Structure formats: structure tokens, C-alpha cells
Amino acid sequence: MTAPLVMTLRGVRKSYRLGRHAVPALQGVDLDLRAGEMLALAGPSGSGKTTLLNLCGLIDVPDAGAILLRGEPVHRLDERYRTRLRRDALGFVFQQFNLVPVMTAAENVEYPLFLAGVAQAERRRRVAQALERVGLASHAGHRPDELSGGQRQRVAIARALVKRPALVIADEPTASLDSQTAEAVLELMRERSREEGVTFVFATHDERLSSRCDRVVRLRDGRVEGAPATPPTPPAPTAVAASARSAA
Numbered sequence: 001m002t003a004p005l006v007m008t009l010r011g012v013r014k015s016y017r018l019g020r021h022a023v024p025a026l027q028g029v030d031l032d033l034r035a036g037e038m039l040a041l042a043g044p045s046g047s048g049k050t051t052l053l054n055l056c057g058l059i060d061v062p063d064a065g066a067i068l069l070r071g072e073p074v075h076r077l078d079e080r081y082r083t084r085l086r087r088d089a090l091g092f093v094f095q096q097f098n099l100v101p102v103m104t105a106a107e108n109v110e111y112p113l114f115l116a117g118v119a120q121a122e123r124r125r126r127v128a129q130a131l132e133r134v135g136l137a138s139h140a141g142h143r144p145d146e147l148s149g150g151q152r153q154r155v156a157i158a159r160a161l162v163k164r165p166a167l168v169i170a171d172e173p174t175a176s177l178d179s180q181t182a183e184a185v186l187e188l189m190r191e192r193s194r195e196e197g198v199t200f201v202f203a204t205h206d207e208r209l210s211s212r213c214d215r216v217v218r219l220r221d222g223r224v225e226g227a228p229a230t231p232p233t234p235p236a237p238t239a240v241a242a243s244a245r246s247a248a
Contacts, residue, residue, distance in 0.1 A: 012065035091160030150181035
């Protein structure tokens with residue numbers, strides 16, 4: 001049985017201004033992300049990996065084309081509504097961890113739940129569960145400077161997963177880790193993908209990571225290698241837009 005689609009991109013184009021010139025970053029990209037999938041975006045620097053990752057994370061909007069989250073178009077929502085969707089439906093893991101230095105591991109993991117208005121008792125339960133799952137229950141009271149690089153990355157993963165997101169966006173999540181630690185982090189993400197159905201999409205140059213993914217999408221000059229560009233066919237706004245606005 002084919003897993004349901006979490007995110008769909010059709011005919012996505014994005015350019016940036018450099019002085020008087022428009023520099024194309026993506027030139028008609030199609031991409032499907034399915035529940036429980038681990039997908040790597042690979043390609044040389046300047047191929048469009050980071051731009052595509054930012055679009056999947058609703059950090060940026062395309063110039064043309066369509067982005068659907070769980071079947072509903074989200075590519076033309078304004079920043080206020082995209083922020084709510086990032087908060088509620090997406091998780092992020094960064095190369096440099098981006099933990100708050102004055103917060104403990106537990107407080108870093110709890111913070112997105114606090115922003116989402118989750119009740120305190122439920123926050124504590126979910127934080128304890130998240131830290132247990134990444135093997136850091138005994139380090140809940142440690143600040144980032146008291147943790148190793150691998151432990152900090154595991155805290156970052158727990159923080160991304162504690163919201164129970166549909167999709168986790170990860171930018172070079174193993175680049176700052178040694179081989180042994182990277183292997184442990186990759187296995188952790190694989191377990192969460194299999195057991196919880198979380199979809200991971202990575203931008204990476206790390207062959208260790210690419211080789212462990214279900215699929216590798218290679219980009220070159222803003223296009224998926226081997227796939228022709230697709231004309232944009234954006235659908236009409238429906239339920240996700242309405243849902244985001246009703247939450248405002």
C-alpha cells in the first residue's frame with residue numbers, strides 16, 4: 001500500500017535578485033513527499049537544495065507553481081498563516097543545532113509546545129517522552145554547553161519531533177558530527193520515521209546520510225536531474241488556508 005502524500009510540489013520556480021538581475025534558483029521542480037519517507041536532496045553548491053528546503057519548510061514562497069501540504073494548497077498563504085503551519089505541522093533540525101544556551105535540554109524541547117499553547121502537564125509528559133526516545137532522559141536538566149555535539153543534535157531532534165509534525169526539515173544535520181555520532185543520529189531518525197510515520201527531508205552533501213535514505217533527489221542548476229520542468233498549475237485555495245485563518 002502506497003503511503004499518503006504529506007507534501008507535493010508542482011512546477012515550482014524561484015528566483016532571487018542580484019543587483020538588476022534575477023538569478024534563477026529553481027526552474028520547474030516537481031516533488032512528492034510521502035508519510036514515513038526519508039528523502040535526501042543532493043547536488044553541488046548552488047543547485048537549489050537550500051531554496052527547495054526553505055520552500056518545503058514554508059519559510060519562503062515560490063514565484064510560480066504550487067505547494068500542497070496534506071493535499072491542500074499553502075503556497076500563497078501570507079507569512080502569518082505560514083508561521084502557524086510551521087509551528088503546528090513542521091519540525092526543523094539545523095546543522096548548528098540552534099538550541100537556546102540558557103535553557104536546559106528539557107526547556108529547549110518544551111519551548112515549541114509552550115509557543116503552541118499546550119497545557120503545562122501535557123508539555124511535561126511529551127517532553128519526558130521525547131527525551132526518553134532520543135536516549136537523553138538523564139540529561140534533561142543539562143544546558144547545551146554541558147552536552148556533546150551528538151547529544152545536542154539529539155535534543156534538536158527531540159525538539160523537532162515533540163510537536164508530532166507531519167514533516168521534519170533538516171539542513172545538513174550530520175555535517176558537524178563525527179562518523180560514530182552521525183551514525184547514531186541517523187539511526188535515531190530512521191527509528192522515528194518507521195515508528196511514528198514522520199517524513200524527513202534533508203539537504204546534504206553527506207553520503208552517509210544519502211545512503212541511509214529511502215530516496216535521493218539530485219538537483220542541478222535548479223532542476224531535478226532527469227526530470228523535465230513542469231508548467232505551474234496552482235490549485236484553488238481550500239481547507240488548509242481556511243484552517244490557518246480560523247486559528248488566527
